[in-house]
Amino acid sequence: MGDLNKLFFALLLMSASHGQAAQLSTQSDSPAATSMSVCPAQDISFFIQRFSSDEAVQRSYTTVQSTEFPVMPLVQERKDNALVMQLEDVTASNARVSLANPDTDYRVSYYFKMDDCWRLVRIENQSL
Incomplete structure (x- = not known):
């Protein structure tokens, strides 16, 4: 038994x-569980690291109408084109990231706004 x-x-x-x-x-x-329902980071520095290296994050946290992703060049493309990324004009609810190539006239600014998470709300191409 x-x-x-x-x-x-x-x-x-x-x-x-x-x-x-x-x-x-x-x-x-x-x-x-598979969607981007949780903000990758509340801190803008950490958020930009994730946003700039992951196309899925860009798709989930971009409010700008864009037919082409990634909207911000990913890590390898930035390396290949010697693009320098700099976080600027940071407040509690707004931030700007500039992407530039010091040897050329290439300069693009990405504007982020914080609501429940950071979101890309505007892109300005200042290249000549």
């Missing part, structure tokens, strides 16, 4: 753990 109880207990544990595994995989596959 002891062996039968052990077998029953083992089957019960396997059944319970299988149910939890199925529940966990269902939760991670849900749209809320």
